[in-house]
Amino acid sequence: MQLIGSRTMPYARERVWAALQDPAMLRKTLPGCEELTPSGEDSFDAKVTIGVAAIKGRYKGKVRLFDLEPPRKLRMAVEGGGGPGRMRGEGTVELESVAEGTKLVYDGEAATFGPIARVGQRLLRSAANKLLGEFLSRLEQELGREGESERAS
Amino acid sequence: MTTQERPPKLIGEPIKRREDPRLITGQGSYVDDLQPLGTLHLVIVRSPYAHARVTGIDVSAARNAPGVVAVLTPEDVQQSTEPVPVAAQLEGMHMPLRHALTGGEVKFVGEPVVAIVAEDRYLAADAAELVEVEYEELPAVIDPEQALEGGPLVHDELGTNLCVVSPIGDAEAAARAIEGAEVVIKQRLMNQRLIPNPIEPRAVLAHYEPGPGTLTVWSSTQIPHLLKTLLSACARVPEQLVRVVAPDVGGGFGCKLNVYPEEILAALASRRLERPVKFVETRQENYVATIHGRDLIGHLELGAKRDGTLVGYRIKVIADIGAYQHLLTAAIPTLTALMLQGVYKIPALAGEIVEVFTNKTPTDAYRGAGRPEATYYLERGMDLLAAELGMDPVELRRKNFIGAGEFPFDTQTGLVYDSGDYDAALDKALAIVGYDDFRSEQARLREAGRYLGVGFSTYVEICGVGPSSALPAGGWEAGTVRVERTGKVTVLTGVSPHGQGEETSFAQIAAERLGVGIEDVTVIHGDTAQVSAGIGTFGSRSLAVGGTALVMSLDKIEAKAKRFAAHAMEVQADDLEFEAGQVFVKDAPEKTISLPEIATLAYNAVDLPPDTEPGLEATSYYEPGNFTFPFGTHVAVVEVDTDSGAIDLQRFISVDDCGNIINPLIVEGQIHGGLAQGIAQALYEEAVYDANGQLLSGSLMDYAVPRADQLPSFELATTVTPTGVNPLGAKGVGEAGTIGSTPAIVNAVVDALAPLGVQHIEMMLRPERVLDAIQAAKGGAR
Incomplete structure (x- = not known):
């Protein structure tokens, strides 16, 4: 399953880059994230509860960032599993400075195992896109809130 | 008897299926409708991988989860049960066996690894999510041609993915004929993999009763009698203490012509826990865990x-x-x-x-x-x-x-x-x-x-499958006809209809032959405690083989009824005709004796004909010749x-x-x-x-x-x-x-x-x- 998309946010590239590696920020913005703890250099352990249709359930997983080219590009490997099955994926996130701020472009490939692999690829893709969209919206929101509080102080 | 008095012809008539009103108005009784007091529920943790080594199983959290009564693991099950049975054994065939739960290496998605038994289905499912199985993924082989050409091995110990090669016909003659043919066409033709999809997925309820030591198993199966024998071996309960019942079964198409790990696990769990244990497959599971x-x-x-x-x-x-x-x-x-x-x-x-x-x-x-x-x-x-x-x-x-x-x-x-x-x-x-x-x-x-x-x-x-020589466990069929004391008729058959309508077609045959109304005939099937022997329903065999066993028993009933009638009428049995429930002397149909009258004679047994046992019941085993x-x-x-x-x-x-x-x-x-x-x-x-x-x-x-x-x-x-x-x-x-x-x-x-x-x-x-x-x-x- 390939996941491709982009989002432009009105923030500087360095801020978006920093946010993507900040456990506190990720905890707040990853949908259903209950725990996110660093487990090594650029690696995290995560516990996530997903409430979307056929992939509903609790998952435990590992996220590893690699090939970092700050503040422009990183690669990410994700592996996880829970009641509804397991998944494994790898992808690239690129940040591009544009007039409106930063354009985040993602391109990843994920494989699913067990029951989630059988829920229907159309559903799975749309659920994954929904979760990604939610994550990016929250990220944008949090960055905005951060900006406001910075201005306020 | 005059022709006007004859009951209506039934054989060959488009009679509506008698089972349908029950089945389409919610009056049917499927395995999941049965809920004996104290029933526990079994849920399976399955392999998410097509090929992987199980490197660790941690069931501690699941064992402590609310409502959990037992957790079965591969090691335990492998010691307590026999492998999942394989009946078709071809010459030179590799036959890697598996137990109801797999520990070492899982070899397909959906293969059972751990079983949870809990007070209800939902608690069992919740606990299943707490089971931690660690897998080391191994390369899988999906394409059969690649599997033959040195792809990853499904079973390492065999050193090959080839199971068996079976030749048929005369290879030399065919080669010569094709070489010499004026026109030859060659084509690769794919017959793709299909999923059977019965409307009722698999379901089993096992109930071991420690007092009498009996194991009763209700299963959505096409083969209750074979299941009884095989499950007795797999779950290690003597066969005479096992009863299998196939209640209403919502379709099979062949996929319920089998013995599945969950049937063995339910039987084992019930024996251990001395409570009824039920497994009902979800549609999701059905797609990977039931045969294709x-x-x-x-x-x-x-x-x-x-x-x-x-x-x-x-x-x-x-x-x-x-x-x-x-x-x-x-x-x-x-x-x-x-x-x-x-x-x-x-x-x-x-x-x-x-x-x-x-x-x-x-x-x-x-x-x-x-x-x-x-x-x-x-x-x-x-x-x-x-x-x-x-x-x-x-x-x-x-x-x-x-x-x-x-x-x-x-x-x-x-x-x-x-x-x-x-x-x-x-x-x-x-x-x-x-x-x-x-x-x-x-x-x-x-x-x-x-x-x-x-x-x-x-x-x-x-x-009409088939001659016993062509099948691994017998191709005959059994059928019993019992004329009750009141002249009503019970037919017991070893076939196990699950959509084929034999409650109707067999009643048509029996009612017409014995001259009673179709409503006076009841067809019993699918219960090994009631039907003494049988093979089951598959291979379009129920009527051709099971129906013939029924006809043989009707013949025997007819002969015995004639003996009672001859004795009562003081004539020779050979002079009697049996037609439409009446027995009468050839060429003198005005003097008749009816089936209920004969039944009374047979069961009261006050004045038995010579060399004749009381009762009016016959059982036949039919072995087809082809x-x-x-x-x-x-x-x-x-x-x-x-x-x-x-x-x-x-x-x-x-x-x-x-x-x-x-x-x-x-x-x-x-x-x-x-x-x-x-x-x-x-x-x-x-x-x-x-x-x-x-x-x-x-x-x-x-x-x-x-x-x-x-x-x-x-x-x-x-x-x-x-x-x-x-x-x-x-x-x-x-x-x-x-x-x-x-x-x-x-x-x-x-x-x-x-x-x-x-x-x-x-x-x-x-x-x-x-x-x-x-x-x-x-x-x-x-």
């Missing part, structure tokens, strides 16, 4: 003279059987081998069936079981040959038919076809479709850029949209000959369902795996079981050529629709696209494949 069907690649070579006379047929079939053998897995492709010759005279024939392990769900019997594949290969082959010769496909078929006068007919595969009149069925089908008119209409519409096609399939299949061979002609008319690749199935004509018919309504119903499944193989259904061995078409969203609006109104007809194999003259009809229909559809689509140069399209005929074929024929990529 088909998945055979045929490499066909068909040789003929220029005038169309067949001279030789050779085929290599690669059967992808999945990760393990189930009960009859290995035997199913050998049915393809047996039926290779079809309805034709072929002087030289040879087949080689290669069965291969892959990391997929095991295959086994699925409606038609081996014959749809054989029919598809030969009937596609005939159309390819007709195209090559520029001959009408009808004319080519007719030219090679085994003639009506040539039965019994010995095939090159060692069978003896009982009876047939293939021309008669073809003639009837041609008349219904209006063949000549269709061809001119087709030509006219082609001018207008519309692509219509007609496709034929002239099939013969093998039914299979039966139903046949017919199926015709499809399609229009193909060459812009979108969409196929519009406009007409489907099905002329079937299943010998004598007991209930035409039931025959029609069986044909309808069979056609839906056979047409769906051509047009809608395909089990698709990804490269990791994950089933992508893993739910009803992505696996297209056909809906009524995807099928035309079928045009059905029959011819009647009785069999001499059994006294009913009946052949069986449960699978005919599935066997004949698939190639007719593909032939019709290829016929429609023939002017564009299309010669073949692999199933299922999804629009993109149709478009690809059109583009390829035009000599370019889409």
